[in-house]
Amino acid sequence: MAALSLDAQRAELERLGGPIRSSPREAKGREEGALPELPDAIDGKVVLRLAPFPSGALHIGNARMLYVNDYYRRLHHGRLLLVFDDTVGSQEKRIAPELFDVIRHDLDIAGVPPDEVLYKSDRxxxxxxxxxxxxxxxxxxxxxxxxxxxxxxxxxxxxxxxxxxxxxxxxxxxxxxxxxxxxxxxxxxxxxxxxxxxxxxxxxxxxxxxxxxxxxxxxxxxxxxxxLEFSWAVDDIELGITHVLRGKDLVMEDRMEAFVWKLLGERGPPFLHWGLLRVAEAKISKSKGYQQVRSGEYDGWADPRLWSIDSLDRRGIEPEALRRFTLGFGLSLADIEVPAETLYAENRQLIDPTTPRRSAVIDAREVEVADYPPELARTELPNHPDRPELGRRSVPAGPRFLLAGSDLAAHPGGEIRLKDLVNIELPSPLPVSGPVPARFTSRENRKLPRVQWVGASGAVPVSLLDPDGTHRIGLGEAALAEATPRQVFQFERIGFVRVETDQVPGVSPLRVCFGHP
RNA sequence: GCUCCCGUAGUCUAGUCCGGUCAAGGAUUCGGGGCCUUCGACCCCGUAACGCGGGUUCGAAUCCCGCCGGGAGCACCA
The missing domain is CATH 3.90.800.10 (Glutamyl-tRNA Synthetase; Domain 3)
Incomplete structure (x- = not known):
């Protein structure tokens, strides 16, 4: 449902042909800060190019190149060529054969389809x-x-x-x-x-x-x-490139190209640059990443530690969020380091309104509640606290519950509120092992510490992959048994997660990848 | 070291080309409050910036000079 409405929005915007800005907030906030027009751009005649070296998957650091070029392609109704910069490389910088397809796949995911694909090695x-x-x-x-x-x-x-x-x-x-x-x-x-x-x-x-x-x-x-510079001196002319948009690490290459053009009496396209963009949390190297993928240390190109486009998708981060994130930096020449939180904030705005809530507890421990009201063996919960239109679901509740180990440890002997349900009193001290005996106290919604709970009946084992490559294990509510691949949920009080692409419905555990809080 | 680029709040960014409308706008973060039975969302309030020093000018974030600071490039890699 979420994907549908977003796709619909995107299609609508694309139809309008303008820069992709969808939320009302965006419209008022950033519109005036839109990127400048390209110099001497003729609508419909602009030809841009993307030139990755096939040695690693595209990652968050490459996103700026993708979206800036895509932005101008759309703005000026031009063409964007994908030209693989596969001029053999060197012993240290090798071309990895499978990367041609990986990169095309990445562009696909990113929503930046090339109008044409070319290879330097053919030229x-x-x-x-x-x-x-x-x-x-x-x-x-x-x-x-x-x-x-x-x-x-x-x-x-x-x-x-x-x-x-x-x-x-x-x-x-x-x-x-x-x-x-x-x-x-x-x-x-x-x-x-x-x-x-x-x-x-x-x-x-x-x-x-x-x-x-x-x-x-x-x-x-x-x-x-x-x-590289000479090959571009050739192809920026031969391919009819009208504007070269590249990172400023390549400024000397401009000089070289211009020098060749002047010598030959050719007139080449203007160059535009942007500074280096680093995401603070993403300390990555393309070639090192390849080793780790190759050796199996990493879980393929979608390993979250790689911060690849693929891994961001895996984490439920919308391409549109990535687009807004990267375009927000404009064409500034300053080299910057930005916290991932900025990207998360963009994504949250996009997915929060349509993402169903589910309950899951990490490091679960069983709690048996005495005097529990039998009529509350099941309860109904809204799928989204602010969006009644997303419906409700019925979940098994007490008297046997699963609570997060950390929540229990924080309140021995105290009275706590099982969120959306009842109040219970915990024993003190907590038993070292086995179910924790608790006691029902009341149903009234008082100001008590609120904890997440999962009804023990039908609870689904969950394995949560974190961005650092580690796993957290826990138990989720019974409704999660029907989770389908790539579905996005918000685990309340944990964060947004996405069900793994290869998850087989009904198979335990439910494997999800953590997106962000 | 050399070459180039860049310095606006904690972090990004708008504004700098064409000086006044900028006692500097936006996003995010942070702090406070409100609200919804999430550590999420939303609402309100708040903290917080033109690197420094000169100059030009009635007037400088914007122009000039110097300094300081940061970054990138300096391959028979891309």
Missing amino acids: LPTVYRWARRVIDAGGAYVCTCPAETLQANRAKGTACPERSQPGGETADLWQKMLDGGFAPGEAVLRLRTDLADPDPAFRDRVLCRLSDLDHPRVGRRWRVWPM
Whole structure:
């Protein structure tokens, strides 16, 4: 039901074509703070691109790239290309074959469907054509220095011997690179910039290099691979990209692309950046995550410790919440660290009104209530305290209950209120083991400590996966036996949880993933 | 160290380009109160910011200079 109404809202907004802002609160609060329009954007003609490297699943840190690009695609009715940046990588940064599908799946979940999917590994001939253009324009040379020498020279600002090599010779050496005349590491194609450039990193950057790594898609078909910047200098033009929206960690790449364009007389798209976004709780590394998934230490790409898009979905966090969360930072260039609570707050607003309440107790202990009113063997509870339209449910109640161990421990000898039901008095001290004998006192709703309870009859074992990868075990009310996969509940006084995707209805225990308080 | 970027409340952010309408708006957090039989929601109230120092100007969060602080980049990775 929740999903339905949200989907309906989303569909409606999408139909309107505007930025996705759905709640009235959003409309008044953020509308004026909407992201600025893209420079020189022509409605319907905007082409944007997403360029992930397939080494790990998309995570919360990548969400900004997703939603900012998606925002502008929608705003200007443009196209968004998914271009896998699979230019072999390196020994340390390997492409993981299954990640192509994982990432597409992540985009799906995130609600950012690409208009077209492309692979850099399919575009080598185009890159070679451009490399040739650069060489012919006298803008590059083949350098055969060992990597260390090259770097040392660059740092000092001195030229490698090949820097002055004539264009014809460069063309020959380049051909030799393509033909396999050099082993990996023996030669690179370098851009001739300015050895006096104040930024040492920019001095004669490498355009193309040799690699014999086995590429998951194209194997060893190509040996000469472009560096990321050069491949984009090529494709931002070839693919007709109108605006490059990327994190500011890639600003130097802008310079490199612009340099190549100027050399070749091309006019490229403008660049827009945003600062680094870190979620305080999510200390993650893409490549490290891969190891942990691979080794089985983590529960696949949806392990909550990964903070992957998939894991957020697993936790019942709506893509719309992620979208609002990331778009709320605008295009600010400051590097920021934000508490996950900000994301949770967005999600709460979205799901709270439609999420049914259920009772569950962690670390349950049985309590037997003497003098319990027999007519209260069952009771009826609202599915949502503020939304009568969500209906009510009938649950088994006393005289045998299950209470959270922590609640019991907090009130030995005291009178407590079983929420929505009756008052009971606990013994003191509590028995070390076995059922706790308690005594019914009254039904009136007095100001007593309120505790969550579960009727012992038909109670459902629950296993709750926390974001830190640990599990809490408990017992939930009988109605939970009918819980279906992916259903979201609020366990009262615990938090929002989502039933695991692969939960088989009726099978014990009921496995749920914790979302947030 | 070098290059670039950024400094608005606890945390984010709007405003800075085109100085006055900003004694600075919003979100979230926190504190207090109310309410509903949740540690959730909702309502009310509150704390709390223009990094520092100069300058320009009738007037500066906005322009200029200097300083300080933070971050990112500096690969034959992406």
